[in-house]
Amino acid sequence: MPSEVRTARLGIFPRVSPPVFAISAIIILGFILFGAIFTESAKALFSGAQAAITVHFGWFFIVLVNVVLILCIYLAFGRYGDIRLGEQAEEPEYGLLSWSAMLFSAGIGIGLLYWATAEPLFHFFSPPLATAESEEAASQAMVFAFLHWGFHGWAIYILVALSLAYFHFRRGLPLSPRSGLYPLIGDRIYGPIGHTVDILAVFGTMFGIVTSLGLGVMQISGGMNRVFGTPDTMWMQILLIAFITALATISVFLGLDKGIKRISNFNIILSLVMLVFFIALGPTLFIFDSYIENIGNYLRAIVERSFWNEAYSGGNWQGDWTIFYWAWWVSWSPFVGIFIARISRGRTIREFVLGVLLIPCSILFLWFTAFGGTAIHMEMTGDPGLIEATKADYGDAVFKLIEYFPMTNVLAVVIMVMIVVWFVTSSDSGSFVIDMLTAGGDRDPPKIQRIFWATTEGAVAAVLLVAGGLNALQAAAVVAGFPFAFVLIALGYGLMRALGRDKLILYRQAQLYRTAEEVDANTPPEIKHWEESEPIPRPRRTGPAPQAAE
Structure with a gap:
């Protein structure tokens, strides 16, 4: 059995998988040229493709994410939980704190700061199933926010990461999505089928990351306008993309331990400090009370809300929110899955699933309660103008919120720094993963290729912003996530077949x-x-x- 995909030297790129690298680069560079030259056509193409997918395949995404979550719960508590990702006596490669920080930083990104205040507020003043700005709308707003950022999304990451970690650390196959198909097609993973799967992973990773980058620079630009009076223009956003991309390139050049790990640890510490600040100086008792209640409401409504599909109302709310989120999580899953797999050697399946599912979600739920829940509480007890700020620009919601806290300008600067650091951790992780894919699953890919892909991410984000801003970014996430959703199905089936055989071997040895x-x-x-x-x-x-x- 080959241990890795055949690689070759290609020009200045020392180790590449020629079909994956060449085809991925041609498609993405072609997209950059098309978007830059034919801006209006690109905008129409993005919006049309997004509408077609959400209208005709929204049900597919809903079924997919629910099946994936059920499968992950089974893996955590079923008969395969004691199988270790590596040798059975092996210890985890990274400690719990560093492991948690890296998976949280890579798996969330800028979207946390962009949506944590704006999304609950939006569902509060424009609820799909309640009277606007009512107590019921407030409760439902937090349930929908938890739904979109909770167990379902992280279950998608778990499936991809677990499949790749298992086949790489236990079977010696490349750390790339193609390896998850080995139980289905055998050595043909090293042929056209495997190349196609890895190309889809590169495509999804690229557009998932640039969606977050676009959201982040729009929010930073708005924040700088509020604090420093700088112009909030397209050119300012493009300059910010160039600056952040340069930082991400430096980080990914330094590698996993020197760059990505250190920035992830700094990022999680800075985020926790901000969270503690909001809890301490905000409505502390309300935050803790509502945190517990929000979790209870989420768990109580999870089945109903997870399968709700607007079949009788015939609206388009799901397409704009839930389906967009599911496609966004799927588009992020190749790169986050590969990255989490890369840092998870030595953990049992049970420890892996429960850790990835519960650690980030517990922090996320508290974060959304502290920011979004506090904003709703302020609107219900006064008239601070947060709703108007959210209607004007989603990214402005958090900057409007901190006006009611002490040291507003300092907080604004810290938030902008956090957005930059969030993106750097996501971009360097994503560039590292894309480089691994295009280098044939090499766990230490060439640095020159890391620079190439980090720079390409910035260029794609700039093109999407010029081609339509937020709408184009959302459309790119949906379109990129759709083809890889079918790969998820194959990965799940292949993993279950392999685990059954592995369990039999362990049983016979016993x-x-x-x-x-x-x-x-x-x-x-x-x-x-x-x-x-x-x-x-x-x-x-x-x-x-x-x-x-x-």
Whole structure:
């Protein structure tokens, strides 16, 4: 079995997977030229493609994310939970704190600061299922915000990350999405089918990241206008893209431990300081009370809201919000999944699933309660003008909110710094992952290629902003996420087949010192089923019991 995808030298790029690198680069560079030259046509193309996907395949995204979440819960509490991502006796490569910081920083990005205040406020004054600005609307607003940023999205990351980590660390296959198809197509993953899957992953990663970059620079530009009086223009946003891209390029050049890990740790500390500040100086008791209540409301309504599809109302709210989010999470899943897999060696499946599902979500829910919940509370108890600011520009909502806190200008500067750092952590992680994909799954890809992809991200973000701003960014996320959604299905099926066979091997190793009659008498029905579908010779007893049996 080959251990990695065939790579080659291509010009100034020292190690590439020629089909993946060349085709991905041509498509993305072609997109940049098309968007820059034919701006209006590009805008119409983005919006038309988004409308077609949300109208005709919204149901598909809803079914997909629910099935993925159910599968992840099964993996956490089912029979495969004790399988380790690596050797059975191996210890985790990174400590819990650094691991949590890196997965949180890579998996969230700028969208947290952009939407944490604006989205709950929007659902409060324009609710899909309640009277506007009512108590019921306030409760539903937080439920929808939790739904869009909670378990379903992180379950998508888990499926991709778990599949890639399993096949890479346990089976020695490349750290790329193609490896998850090995149980289905075998060595053909090194051919056209595997190349296609990796190209889709590159495409989704690129447009998922640039969506966040576009949102971030729009928010920074608005914040600078409020604090420093700088012009909030397209040229200012493009200059900000260039600046942030340069920082991300430096970080990704330094590598995982020197660059990405350190910035992620700094990012999580800065974010926690901001969160503590808001809780301490805001309506503290309300934040804690509503945090508990919001979680309860979310868990109570999760099934109903997860499957709600506007079938009887016939509206387009789902397309603008829930379907956009599901496609955005899917488009981010190749790069976040690969990155989380890269940092998760040595963890059991149970530890991995529960950690990725619960640690980020618990912080996210508190963050949305502290920012969005506080904003709603202020609107219900007074008239601070937050709704008007949100209607004018989603990115301005958080800057309007901090006007009611002390040290407003200092907070505004800190928020802008956080947005920059959030993007740098997302961009450098994404560039690192794209480089791994185009270098044949190499875990330490060439630095010159990291620079190429980090720079390309900035160029694509600039083109999308010129071609239509927020609408173009949202359309790009939906269009990029759609094709990779089908890859998710294949990854889930392949992972379950491989885990069943792995469990059978571990079971047989544990039975080495029993007689054949004892083994047959004590074999569970599912093990017998696995043996019939995928026969594995019983190991011969040649020495002491193996480590895997413990």
